[in-house]
Amino acid sequence: MDIYQLIRSHLAGPLRRRAFKSPWAYRLLKQLVAAQKKRYSWQAAYELLLNTIDQVAAAYLQQGPVVWHNVFFPTEILYGLGLVPFAPEAAAAVAVGLGVAEEAFRVAEGDWVSGESCSFHRLAYGCDRAGYLPPPGAVVCSSHLCDAAPQSLAAAAGYHNVPFYLLDVPHRQDAAAFNYVARQLKSITFSLADALGVPWDQERFQEALLASNTAREHLLAVNRLRGQRPACIRGDEAHGFIYLMLAGFGSGAAAAVYRQLAAELEQRWREQRRAVPEERARLLWLHLRPYYPTEIFNLLEQKAGAVVVFEEMHHVYWEPLDPARPFYSLAGKVLSHHGLGCISRRIEAILAMVDAYQVDGVIHFAHWGCRQSTAGLRLLQDALRDREIPFLNLEGDCVDKSKYAPGATRTRLEGFLEMLRAV
Amino acid sequence: MGALIGWFCHYTPVEIITALGFTPYRLLGREGNTPRADTYLVGNLCPYVKSCLETAIRQELPPLAGTVIARSCNAMIHLASTWPRYGGRGATLVLDVPRRLDEEAVLYYSQDLRRLAGELARLGERQLEDSLLWQAIDAWEEQRSCWRGLLAARARGEICLSGSDVMAWLDGWQTGMTAAGRDKGQAGSATIEQRSRPDFRGRPRLMLAGSILPAELPALVEEWGGWPVCEDACNGRRFLLAEVARETGDPYLHLARLYLGGPPCPRMVADQTRRQQYWAGVVNDYQIDGVIYHVMKFCDAAIYDFRAMKDFCDRRGLPLLRLDGDYTGGGRGQWQTRVEAFLEMF
Ligand code: SF4
Ligand code: SF4
Numbered sequence: 215m216d217i218y219q220l221i222r223s224h225l226a227g228p229l230r231r232r233a234f235k236s237p238w239a240y241r242l243l244k245q246l247v248a249a250q251k252k253r254y255s256w257q258a259a260y261e262l263l264l265n266t267i268d269q270v271a272a273a274y275l276q277q278g279p280v281v282w283h284n285v286f287f288p289t290e291i292l293y294g295l296g297l298v299p300f301a302p303e304a305a306a307a308v309a310v311g312l313g314v315a316e317e318a319f320r321v322a323e324g325d326w327v328s329g330e331s332c333s334f335h336r337l338a339y340g341c342d343r344a345g346y347l348p349p350p351g352a353v354v355c356s357s358h359l360c361d362a363a364p365q366s367l368a369a370a371a372g373y374h375n376v377p378f379y380l381l382d383v384p385h386r387q388d389a390a391a392f393n394y395v396a397r398q399l400k401s402i403t404f405s406l407a408d409a410l411g412v413p414w415d416q417e418r419f420q421e422a423l424l425a426s427n428t429a430r431e432h433l434l435a436v437n438r439l440r441g442q443r444p445a446c447i448r449g450d451e452a453h454g455f456i457y458l459m460l461a462g463f464g465s466g467a468a469a470a471v472y473r474q475l476a477a478e479l480e481q482r483w484r485e486q487r488r489a490v491p492e493e494r495a496r497l498l499w500l501h502l503r504p505y506y507p508t509e510i511f512n513l514l515e516q517k518a519g520a521v522v523v524f525e526e527m528h529h530v531y532w533e534p535l536d537p538a539r540p541f542y543s544l545a546g547k548v549l550s551h552h553g554l555g556c557i558s559r560r561i562e563a564i565l566a567m568v569d570a571y572q573v574d575g576v577i578h579f580a581h582w583g584c585r586q587s588t589a590g591l592r593l594l595q596d597a598l599r600d601r602e603i604p605f606l607n608l609e610g611d612c613v614d615k616s617k618y619a620p621g622a623t624r625t626r627l628e629g630f631l632e633m634l635r636a637v
Numbered sequence: 638m639g640a641l642i643g644w645f646c647h648y649t650p651v652e653i654i655t656a657l658g659f660t661p662y663r664l665l666g667r668e669g670n671t672p673r674a675d676t677y678l679v680g681n682l683c684p685y686v687k688s689c690l691e692t693a694i695r696q697e698l699p700p701l702a703g704t705v706i707a708r709s710c711n712a713m714i715h716l717a718s719t720w721p722r723y724g725g726r727g728a729t730l731v732l733d734v735p736r737r738l739d740e741e742a743v744l745y746y747s748q749d750l751r752r753l754a755g756e757l758a759r760l761g762e763r764q765l766e767d768s769l770l771w772q773a774i775d776a777w778e779e780q781r782s783c784w785r786g787l788l789a790a791r792a793r794g795e796i797c798l799s800g801s802d803v804m805a806w807l808d809g810w811q812t813g814m815t816a817a818g819r820d821k822g823q824a825g826s827a828t829i830e831q832r833s834r835p836d837f838r839g840r841p842r843l844m845l846a847g848s849i850l851p852a853e854l855p856a857l858v859e860e861w862g863g864w865p866v867c868e869d870a871c872n873g874r875r876f877l878l879a880e881v882a883r884e885t886g887d888p889y890l891h892l893a894r895l896y897l898g899g900p901p902c903p904r905m906v907a908d909q910t911r912r913q914q915y916w917a918g919v920v921n922d923y924q925i926d927g928v929i930y931h932v933m934k935f936c937d938a939a940i941y942d943f944r945a946m947k948d949f950c951d952r953r954g955l956p957l958l959r960l961d962g963d964y965t966g967g968g969r970g971q972w973q974t975r976v977e978a979f980l981e982m983f
Contacts, residue, residue: 328940364907382742385714585680
């Protein structure tokens with residue numbers, strides 16, 4: 215079931231831009247999706263899609279003040295203020311499916327955003343300048359973990375002439391860092407409320423934190439179930455839920471989707487419905503995946519029975535939030551990210567995932583331009599080698615399909631599968 | 638001269654290093670490729686950072702008692718992880734530099750500087766008394782103000798200096814190794830008189846901008862007919878900071894304010910208005926005719942900063958040329974054609 219095909223066939227070229235701003239387009243889309251409900255192999259994915267359509271509609275129809283954020287900003291704040299969050303990086307992934315990437319890349323390139331920078335942001339930049347994105351009322355961005363996001367979002371705020379709020383995140387986890395981040399979060403929250411004219415509602419804010427905690431609990435349940443053998447969900451399918459990690463925490467929808475997913479996994483586990491007929495190897499996936507059609511997962515999971523049983527992006531790295539100390543506990547969440555600080559923290563987290571999910575091998579998708587994820591891989595590689603865990607660094611680009619080399623990718627995957635068999 | 642402490646980012650307060658009796662030594666990399674560093678820092682990462690790692694792996698650096706790595710960008714963050722294992726000898730000390738300028742950031746930075754001072758003190762024999770730090774602050778301020786005076790005279794056209802000379806002097810001063818570099822009396826000294834280049838008058842007055850500038854760029858621009866009169870780079874004018882009112886009391890607060898309040902670098906993403914104001918000041922003070930922006934390959938800050946510079950130049954009708962560089966000394970042929978074509982515009 216390809217949602218993009220569905221959209222593309224109903225919202226053809228010239229209509230596209232206008233269609234985004236038309237309520238009927240979203241109604242039609244939801245009807246089309248609902249008509250195909252039974253064809254979704256996971257009802258949680260179906261629910262996630264309906265929720266995402268609602269969220270996208272809220273942004274394009276400006277149903278409230280739209281705030282752009284990067285995917286590492288704690289969205290609990292935005293939901294807690296009753297704002298409409300919109301993540302340009304996530305929109306970039308959608309743009310690929312909608313077939314507007316080439317045009318957007320051209321626009322960005324023409325505007326000197328060169329191909330050496332992360333293509334998520336290049337694409338978002340191009341989409342924005344080409345008029346595809348809903349204009350923001352404000353832009354927020356955290357400086358962890360990458361350099362591209364703050365730069366590109368600050369440029370977007372300048373372009374739209376709206377306030378830009380940077381959450382500056384240090385790499386230490388000491389008391390000074392906690393206070394620094396907590397104070398900024400508080401100030402950003404009240405500045406946003408002020409600038410966008412939204413009344414402060416303590417109850418709503420606390421609800422967002424509680425919703426975040428509930429989502430966290432359900433996600434932990436999902437992750438526990440994914441640790442069992444054999445896997446009941448393929449990585450290809452599970453990847454679709456990463457969106458919630460990046461833009462959903464603080465919303466009731468995230469909690470509901472994870473709850474549903476946990477229930478379905480539980481049921482399949484009871485019924486021993488396997489992700490693949492014969493699980494020959496278990497893999498851990500680092501960073502994101504390509505958002506255009508490739509044969510990667512087909513080769514790994516369907517053909518070779520090497521199931522991606524967990525994604526680094528689904529790792530719950532933070533403790534539950536404390537609604538009585540909202541900013542301090544959100545600071546804790548931000549500072550707990552395993553990608554912050556010395557790479558030994560990330561390595562430690564990855565090794566823990568290797569054990570928890572009993573994986574036989576690790577694949578890192580080296581998204582071109584993502585320095586935060588790729589640059590220090592050598593140390594990770596060394597650590598995995600010490601544990602004799604096969605590792606593949608698969609080079610490519612999550613959203614720029616011109617960088618995808620099917621032949622080379624296939625060769626590398628086959629080599630890696632050989633290595634797994636040999637271990 | 639005390640044991641050397643290496644440092645990279647211009648937000649590193651050298652005062653703390655000197656107050657403890659060490660000699661700060663700026664790491665500026667090397668010319669040429671970086672095959673060894675490439676095996677440790679995979680992917681498309683800042684060539685300057687790789688170049689510095691290469692010098693360490695090849696043991697081309699003087700012995701360092703330690704190295705302070707400010708985690709100012711992704712490349713530096715990864716260098717901080719890699720350096721102790723594959724690169725530098727001596728201790729590796731890391732520093733978190735805020736990307737904004739406000740009281741919260743100043744307070745946080747001051748706390749981190751105090752922590753850094755404690756760690757550095759453990760490497761040496763001296764405890765860091767506030768009074769020693771104030772002395773170092775004054776000594777550095779005296780030197781910086783001489784440099785600022787020199788550059789101001791250059792801006793007013795009272796002295797006619799080549800950009801390549803200024804960059805070379807600054808390089809020497811930052812690495813702390815040359816006697817001339819440590820000579821705080823640079824301004825007005827005989828050297829400057831001897832190096833005067835009145836023949837440059839009449840050439841287009843250029844601002845060279847970027848994150849870090851390759852040392853040879855000003856010389857090449859001069860060779861091709863331009864006249865760099867201001868270098869907006871972290872190894873150029875930005876390193877000279879700006880005078881701030883002296884705080885009484887906490888020297889770390891003073892340092893935090895001094896460094897974060899200096900001319901903002903492209904990474905200070907929450908401080909972009911100030912960066913534009915800074916450019917406007919430079920263009921007016923130095924009577925800039927055009928800008929050459931050096932975009933360091935894979936430097937996200939520079940890639941987006943160039944965008945902002947483009948808007949700035951468009952608004953003011955200033956000609957702007959972008960040069961992409963990889964810090965290895967390659968690609969000069971391409972630069973030459975582009976710079977010469979650019980200079981023909983004037
Ligand atoms: S892929 Fe990497 S560089 Fe790009 S937005 Fe994500 S973290 Fe930043
Ligand atoms: S040139 Fe850019 S990427 Fe390199 S160290 Fe400086 S800020 Fe970082």
